[in-house]
Amino acid sequence: MPFSAPTYAQVRRFFGGLVRAVYRLEVVGADRLPVTGPAVVAPNHDSWLDGIVLGAAISRELRFLAKAELWRSRLLAWALDGLGAIPIERSHGDYLAAARVLQALAAGQAVVIFPQGAVRGDRAWQRGAAHVALMTGAPLVPVRLVGTARALSRGRIGFPRLRVIIGEPIEVAHAPEDPAAATELTERLRAVVESLA
Numbered sequence: 746m747p748f749s750a751p752t753y754a755q756v757r758r759f760f761g762g763l764v765r766a767v768y769r770l771e772v773v774g775a776d777r778l779p780v781t782g783p784a785v786v787a788p789n790h791d792s793w794l795d796g797i798v799l800g801a802a803i804s805r806e807l808r809f810l811a812k813a814e815l816w817r818s819r820l821l822a823w824a825l826d827g828l829g830a831i832p833i834e835r836s837h838g839d840y841l842a843a844a845r846v847l848q849a850l851a852a853g854q855a856v857v858i859f860p861q862g863a864v865r866g867d868r869a870w871q872r873g874a875a876h877v878a879l880m881t882g883a884p885l886v887p888v889r890l891v892g893t894a895r896a897l898s899r900g901r902i903g904f905p906r907l908r909v910i911i912g913e914p915i916e917v918a919h920a921p922e923d924p925a926a927a928t929e930l931t932e933r934l935r936a937v938v939e940s941l942a
Contacts, residue, residue: 750827753806764801767904768896772802774911780805783850783883784914787874789938790859792893799857799890802909808849809857810842810873835862843877850881860931865899875930882919887912887934889941910941 764770778784786807788799796809806829813832816822825832831849833842849856858874878885891908895901915934920926 750823753828756824756828757800757806760797761801764798764907768798768892768907770798770801771906771908772911773908774913775803777911777913778803778805778855778886779884779914782853783881784855784886785850785874785878785881785883786855786857786886786888787860787934787938788857788888788890790861790864791890792897793864794893794897795859795864795890796857798893798907798909799888803911805855807855807857808846810846810859812863813839831856846877847881850877850883855886860934870931870935872924872927872931875934876927878915878917879920879923879927879930882917884914885917885930885934886914887937887941889938891942912937912941 778786786799786803788795796811800807809828809830810833811825811830813834815825816832831842831845833839846856846858856877858877860870860872860874861868862871862873874885877883889908889910889912891910892905893907895903895905896907897903915930915937917930
């Protein structure tokens, strides 16, 4: 692109105002998100709007882990790169994406990982967010996005009131590679997110 990509602050300022006006966005528990230091933010994922809504709701700058297919569009790739999003190839173990997530957390950033992975298809909760939290000892922050599927989903557009509910961070002790622990933590995370209302 012949001009520089937008900064996170610029995009948040634009979409934040739009989302708050159009969807009468309500944010609950904003003070529960750590203001500084590494954090793995783990929301449910029901709509293509989820990332935009989450960015509008949370004042802290976020790094989003996003499917690599989004970078096929030059315009979208330009914007995503400007936002510091991290592309991940979902069809196989993407070690480069994993390394970038770990780098971001080591630098004290907040990284958003959607445990459900995709809006469509297999909706099972994956262990990625829990695995990263265990590897780094970063707190796992449960977030419930309410109403986004009614706002935008396949064949549906609406203007419901949206809510973002941030739960108490789940403190995670640094632990070696342990699939059983990651599975257990994922189930705990899912239960907490689904209980937020």
